[in-house]
Amino acid sequence: MPGQQGAAAPLERVVVAMAEQRGHVGGRLHADLTSHIPSYRAVPRELLDQIWHRHFQRALAVLREGTVPAPEEFDEADVAWDRVARGVPLGDGLRAFRRALSAIRDLFLAEAAERGLDPVLVVDRTKCLWELADVASLRIAAVHRQAEVASALLDARRRADFVRGLLYGTLSAAEIHSGAVIYGLHPSQRYRAIRAVPNGDADPDTLERSLESHSRRYGEGALLTVVGEAVAGVVQVKPEAGDLEVTAGLGPPTDLTAVHRSFRAAGRLLEAARAYGLRGVYDLSDLSWRVAVVAEPDLAELLLDRYLRPLEAEGEFGALIEESVRDYLEKGRRIRDVARSAHVHANTVRYRLRRFEELTGASLDAPDTVVELSWALAARALRTPPRHAARRARPRLPTGFQ
Template identity: 35%
Template sequence: MSESLDAQLALVAGKLPVDELVTAQVRVTAGIGSYRVVPLSEVRPSAHRNVVRVLAALGGEHSGDVVEDERETGRRRALQGVPVSDVLAAYRNGIALLRDEFLRTAQAQAISAEAMLLGAQRIWQLGDEYGNEFLAGHREAELDLARREKRQRTSLLARLLEGTMTTGQMVAAGVGYGLTADRQYWVLRARSANTDPLAVTGVLERAAGAQDKALAGTYGGDAVAVLSQPVASELAGDVTAGLAGPIELPRLRAGFAEATQLLEAATRFGYRGIVDRGRMALRLAVANEPELGKFLHARYIEPVEAESAIGEALLDSVETYLSRRRSIPEAAAALSVHVNTLRYRLERFAALTEADLQDTETAFEVWWALQYRSLCGSPIRRG
């Protein structure tokens, strides 16, 4: 019975018009817009191979080194910019055309329904098998392209942020990212204690929004980005980012240095989210003046820590009092203590340090000392 079916299929295979089927496949493929970039000299041989393989499949055989052929074709289509959906559509349309012609010819030759079913199954199996190879080759090339683009993007970012390019070179290299000499940009440098820098890069891209051509990547173990507009949303998770801008393209290096400085200060202060110079101005000064911080720490913090058994409570109370506009009722409510308890703590602090917290200059020095204490690793309550 099997031989009879194979003989019937061989009869139909011998009647299939090879040249006409090749031309029909080329016509179907040409109707897919993205295939305009594929030369006819490549489409026609592929169509011819499809016919040859269908003829072999009807005889229960495989033809030639088809796996590598299809993978290579898939790779070439990816490099030519043909989307994988169009690649599969072209291949499956071609196989469907061959199947339909097989069924038409089979009916004309009056072969059995069982033979027709077997032939159709073999053609579809052929399409599935080699279609998967086609897809695998396309994906391999896409991954290669993605890796290459990532390397190029990382290299471009490093050169932009290190200032090793002229403005003309920046514009020429960054054309795909919308870099122009007549626009202003924002620079971010971000990190997270619990998230990989590559994942943080994704956080920056999502925060930038779909409208921004974000040039994002990794640098020095952190996530970095150059944006054409300010970040539109808060950062997810425990990400901290220093933001500098707006700045002109030739000053990206200076912007990156500022973003780095802001990030380092924000990290030391335990801040989360996006910090810019407006948010970090005074604390950035504290971080950049360690000698002054040591002097004020010795004057206003060390006497309290050395002489008082409740030194931590005193310092916490002073910090809260200063953050609440030196309002005793507001600070007491924030600390969940009675106003008289707060007054006692402030008086005790004044006795130990000789600091008059009603004097604005002295109050600012105490605030500075408390911020320096925070940088040194002794956490203070944030209002």
């Protein structure tokens, strides 16, 4: 149309005049951003100049054509990833973009006024710039959030890979040191490997957050990850399970470079604790030799045959004998304490103990008998049916568990 053709030449002169000032306006904008948006001080000047050039050229195209590109035409993924990596919040990125568009708008208005551009055209192109700001802001926000999610997932994978490498002994000393610094561990301090499984309604993710939160609440280092249905990692102190239903094995303290050995111990302790139906966090001082009962089933069978199965022929009385023998060991071989606990006469206890010796041919005064019988009783506890009606209660175990 004639009107549009007549306006094209003055508009182009305005656009050309603006293009000549791109570097000067960009310099002022850089100073403005680093002064008013502190997070942008981490962005190198050359990167800001590249993005400024992109925004500036896009704005000039909008001024020339009078149309705004569709959202999908805005390729801001590289900028979003860079800002996320540098810790620039989305709000700061949007503020910086709007300051850039405001600088372009002010430059347009100044050049349009100096060259007498048609006021109707000035209003139209100013509206286009504001529409560009809205469309681009939405697109920037969308790709920034996508980059944040992707970055978080990548960080989580890297974190999990580091924890697994630490626990399985596949990292070099240099990798352990650098990873420890990144994830808040102290390379010079000692840590304990932990392997934990949730019970009840708890899930591994909740358990991970709970155990790590407990450690950090007391100023202690911890790094955990979910491995299948379990949680594994390193802690500095023994976590308190609290109300959370969990069974966990805790390895001995060691340097980070040797924590894979602690992790193997934690696995054996977890296996033992689960076999006994325990709830809570257990280390070697809690379970002691009972860990070996789980690992040596053939020996357990031998000792069950030797000390407990001969009692089964006595029926209910055999069960009472076993109960008295168990209490006798747990109470330091004090007969009166056993009688008081069972609400029977001391002579009744003596009779049951004597009958045990007759049936098994063993002497309760012999050290080997005490050791082997304790092992057999611990093995018996492994064969106790689960207490479905009272899952929160700790099952009764041989000496040392109570």
